[in-house]
Amino acid sequence: MDVKARDCVPNVQQSSEEDHMELKRGPWTVEEDFKLIDYIATHGEGRWNSLARCAGLNRSGKSCRLRWLNYLRPDVRRGNITLQEQLLILELHSRWGNRWSKIAQHLPGRTDNEIKNYWRTRVQKQAKQLKCDVNSKQFKDTMRYLWMPRLVERIQAATAASTTAVTAASTTTLTSVVGTGQTVSGDDRLGGAQVTSSSYTLENSSTTAASSDSFGTQVSPVSDFTDYYSSSNNISINNPNPNCLEATQDLSGNYYNHGLDFQSLEQNNPWLDTIDASNNLFNAEDFYFLQQQFNFTM
DNA sequence: AAGGGCACCAACCGCCTGTAA
DNA sequence: ATTACAGGCGGTTGGTGCCCT
Known part of the structure; x- marks a missing residue:
């Protein structure tokens, strides 16, 4: 028609x-x-x-x-922002700024409005809590050299966890998502499929005891966006500019930790007690790292 | 139980751009 | 070349529901 x-x-x-x-x-x-x-x-x-x-x-x-x-629109993708999507949003925003529609083009099914809302409610909130401007170099560096690598680590952990639970060939389809502990529930308003995460959180996926979800949200261990990243130690992204993830190429996490033993630092640093790690972009160890790097004063 | 604060998100607003007449 | 209109975009607002005191 x-x-x-x-x-x-x-x-x-x-x-x-x-x-x-x-x-x-x-x-x-x-x-x-x-x-x-x-x-x-x-x-x-x-x-x-x-x-x-x-x-x-x-x-x-x-x-x-x-x-x-x-x-x-039938292809609107609803539900929680996945780790991969979070990473992609951060990366693309660092390149293009508030070009929401342009960013949304790289996240199939996500709308510019949704991404914009995500940015304002989650990312800007964290900048506010850190008492720095979201557009400052300080905060951008924080995202690039701390937050994004941490996300990559968590994606890796989540991928590893899901690989053990799911058969090899089925990591990116909705069917496999159902098989890894998520549910697909009907959209009771319009009959469209709505994917919801039933049990997976970043607490599960984190590699450290104190880590929590960067945003306090539930995320999916696997998603349609797996296509953006390879499962090897080097990220590849279906993006015209292969340099766009230059800061997060190394998925080992060691480099980005800068040799710090976060867990021991955390245990011996009463300053960290003041930080609400449960609902922040950065967890306690991240805040310590921030303090080291940027001489933040809380 | 109530209400105040907060987070989230759908929807609106105003401006800008592209295009057809 | 000009004008009017449609569509797109980023910023902002307001409603709703949840959580905490």
């Missing part, structure tokens, strides 16, 4: 009447969602203003477009 919304010629009188009607705003109802889905299924997307009228939605074209792209 290739009939576009532009083919719909709205009734002039009706259009005129609607011009005087206040366009509806705020949360979408199930009925509105179905109207939009039905219309797009029949006529396709595009020409959002006329689409809104023709579909009988008292909404702005922009509102319809946003609702479709960010929520109703």
Whole structure:
């Protein structure tokens, strides 16, 4: 079906009447969602203003477009941001800044809005807690030389854990995700599949006793984004610029630890007691490292 | 149990750009 | 070349639910 919304010629009188009607705003109802889905299924997307009228939605074209792209589109990927996605977001943001849509293009199924929200609620929060600007070199270096390598370590750990549990050939498909302790639950609103993590957290995947999820979120041990990384000790990424992960090439973790024995440092450093490691981007050992590197004052 | 604070995220807003007339 | 409109984008807001006191 290739009939576009532009083919719909709205009734002039009706259009005129609607011009005087206040366009509806705020949360979408199930009925509105179905109207939009039905219309797009029949006529396709595009020409959002006329689409809104023709579909009988008292909404702005922009509102319809946003609702479709960010929520109703069948390939929208919902659920927790995986470790791989976190790493990719950090890397791409370091390259492109707040170019959310561009970043989103490299995370299939994720919307720019979702990535933007993730950045603001998680990453900026951490910068705030560290009392530094999210755009400062200090914080960027922190991300690049501490946080991202830590993520890589955790991805490695998670990959290793999942490899033992799953047969070799099935690491990237939804089927395999189900097989490794995650659940696929129906989206009760629209019937789309929604992947949720049932039990896996970074506490499980961490290589150190004190480590916790960088963000306090549940993450998936494997994901569709496994394709972005090889399982070898060198990351490869399907990206035009192979240098984009230059700071995280070595997955051994040793180099990035700079020889510090984090666990012993942590045990002997009362300063670390003040840090809430459970819900921070950085855990206690990371904070110690930060202090060493950037002379942070808390 | 209540309410205050907080995190998350859907949705809106305003500006910019591209394109067709 | 100009103008009007549609679409895209980044920033911001407001509602909701959860957690803590």
